[in-house]
Amino acid sequence: MCVGLRYKTGDYLAVYPxxxxxxxxxxxxxxxxxxxxxxxxxxxxxxxxxxxxxxPSPTSANxxxxxxxxxxxxxxxxxxxxxxxxxxxxxxxNLLLTLGKNKDAYHAFTNxxxxxxxxxxxxxxxxxxxxxxxxxxxxxxxxxxQPRCYSIASSSIISARRLAITVGVEKRPLVEEPxxxxxxxxxxxxxxxxxSVQKIGVVPSYQLSGPAGALEGHKIYAAxxxxxxxxPTLPITPIxxxxxxxxxxxxxxFIQERARLKSIGKPxxxxxxxxxxxxxxxxxxxxxxxxxxxxxxxxVFEIVTAFSRVxxxxxxxxxDAIRRKAKEFCELLDQDASLYICGRASMAREVSKxxxxxxxxxxGWDQAQLRRWTDSMKRGNKWxxxxxx
Numbered sequence: 001m002c003v004g005l006r007y008k009t010g011d012y013l014a015v016y017p018x019x020x021x022x023x024x025x026x027x028x029x030x031x032x033x034x035x036x037x038x039x040x041x042x043x044x045x046x047x048x049x050x051x052x053x054x055x056p057s058p059t060s061a062n063x064x065x066x067x068x069x070x071x072x073x074x075x076x077x078x079x080x081x082x083x084x085x086x087x088x089x090x091x092x093x094n095l096l097l098t099l100g101k102n103k104d105a106y107h108a109f110t111n112x113x114x115x116x117x118x119x120x121x122x123x124x125x126x127x128x129x130x131x132x133x134x135x136x137x138x139x140x141x142x143x144x145x146q147p148r149c150y151s152i153a154s155s156s157i158i159s160a161r162r163l164a165i166t167v168g169v170e171k172r173p174l175v176e177e178p179x180x181x182x183x184x185x186x187x188x189x190x191x192x193x194x195x196s197v198q199k200i201g202v203v204p205s206y207q208l209s210g211p212a213g214a215l216e217g218h219k220i221y222a223a224x225x226x227x228x229x230x231x232p233t234l235p236i237t238p239i240x241x242x243x244x245x246x247x248x249x250x251x252x253x254f255i256q257e258r259a260r261l262k263s264i265g266k267p268x269x270x271x272x273x274x275x276x277x278x279x280x281x282x283x284x285x286x287x288x289x290x291x292x293x294x295x296x297x298x299x300v301f302e303i304v305t306a307f308s309r310v311x312x313x314x315x316x317x318x319x320d321a322i323r324r325k326a327k328e329f330c331e332l333l334d335q336d337a338s339l340y341i342c343g344r345a346s347m348a349r350e351v352s353k354x355x356x357x358x359x360x361x362x363x364g365w366d367q368a369q370l371r372r373w374t375d376s377m378k379r380g381n382k383w384x385x386x387x388x389x
Contacts, residue, residue: 005163005223009155009253010230013165014147016221017186020204023072024065027118032129037062043139054144061135063211069142071117072185077106079141080120086133092125111175114182117142148186149225151342151386153249155257166249166285167191193218229340229386235261238269238337240329242351244276244318247343248285250386254340255301259293262300270332271301272325276318276347278309318347319354326358333359338382344389 007013028034041064043057055068065071075083081100087093099106109115113123117138121130154164169191170184183204192206197218209216231254232239241251251273258268273290277283284305294301304325306316322329333339339355341348356370365373377383 007152007156007163007224009257010250011152011227012149012225013152013163014149014223014225015186015190016145016147017189018206019066019071020206022204023116023118024062026122027065027071028061030118030121030130031133032131033061054139066207067211068145070145074110075115075117075120077103086130088125088128088130088132095124112177114174114180151250153252155253155260158256158260166246168246193220228381229384231257232338236267236269238332238335239271240332240337240339242274242318242341244343244347248275250342252286255293259296262297268300272304272332274304274318274321276306276308276321278307280307319350322351322354322358326362329358330362339377340384342386345387348385348387
C-alpha cells in the first residue's frame with residue numbers, strides 16, 4: 001500500500017471505510033429516498049446539536065450514508081426503542097418497542113437477524129416506507145463513521161514511504177442463522193479495493209471512487225496513528241513476540257528491521273516468535289519470509305509454532321508453545337527481554353495466564369512477587385500488548 005505518509009515501525013494505519021452499495025440502497029429504499037439520494041442538502045446545526053460535525057455541507061443523503069455515518073453497525077437496543085416513534089405501522093411500532101424494552105427479545109432477534117439500520121427498518125415494516133423518519137434525527141443519533149486501525153506490517157527503515165498491512169477478511173455467521181454472514185465493514189471494503197486493482201469482481205460492491213471522485217485511482221482515506229508498541233531503543237535487547245493469526249502484522253515489521261540492522265553489521269539481540277494459527281498449509285502468514293529471515297539471522301531468531309486444526313486429537317494453541325519453552329522463555333526474561341503480545345483479547349488473556357503460571361513454576365515465586373514483577377514490566381514498557389475483540 002503506497003501512501004504519502006511517514007510512519008515508524010510499530011505504528012497503525014487508520015482506514016476510513018465506505019459502506020457497501022447494498023446497505024446504502026437498502027436504507028434509502030426503506031426511507032423512500034431513492035429518487036432524491038443525490039439531491040444536494042445544506043446541513044446547518046441548531047444550538048446544542050452535534051450532527052453537523054459528522055458531515056460536510058453541502059452533501060447528499062447518498063454521501064451521508066455511504067461515507068460519513070455508520071449504517072452498517074448493529075442498532076443498539078435503546079436506539080431500537082427510540083425508532084418506534086417513527087414507525088409507519090402499528091405492528092412495526094409494537095415490534096420495536098418490544099425489542100427495545102426486553103433484553104431477551106432483542107438478543108433472540110439479533111441472533112436470527114443482521115440488524116443494520118436499513119435491515120431493521122425493512123424487517124419491522126416490509127415494503128412500507130418510513131416517511132416520518134427525518135434525516136435530522138438520523139444525523140443526531142447515528143454514530144459517525146470511525147476509522148479502523150491496523151498494525152503496520154513493515155519496517156520504516158526499509159520502506160519509509162510504502163507500508164504494508166495484514167488484513168483478515170471478516171465473515172461471521174449469525175448464531176441461529178449460519179447461512180447469513182455478518183461481513184466486517186472495513187476488511188471487506190479493503191478486499192473490494194484490492195480486487196478492483198486486479199480487476200476481480202467482488203460482492204458486496206462499493207463506490208470506490210469516493211465522494212466527488214476523490215478516491216479515483218485506488219486511493220483510500222487513511223491516517224497514521226502513533227503507537228507505543230515499539231521495538232526497544234537498543235537493538236541488542238532480546239525480544240519475545242507472541243501472536244496468533246493477523247496478530248503477526250506488527251512483528252513482521254520488527255523482524256524486518258532487525259534483519260536489516262544485522263545485515264549492515266549492527267549487533268542485534270535474540271528474538272523468539274511464538275505464533276499460532278489453524279493449519280500451516282492454510283493460514284501460516286508470511287511463512288516463507290519468516291523462514292528466510294530465520295536463516296539470514298542465524299541463531300539470533302527462533303520461531304515456535306502451534307497449530308490448532310492439524311489434528312483433531314492434539315490441538316495446539318500459542319500458549320501451549322510457550323509452555324513447551326517455559327525454561328527458555330524465563331531465561332530470556334532474565335536477560336531483560338521485552339515482551340510483546342498481539343492478537344485477540346481472549347488469546348492475550350490465556351497467554352498472560354500461561355506466562356504467569358510459568359514464572360511461578362520456574363522461579364518459585366509467590367503471587368506478591370509475581371504481581372510486583374508484572375507491574376514493573378508494564379510500567380517500564382517491557383510488557384506491551386496490542387489486542388482487540
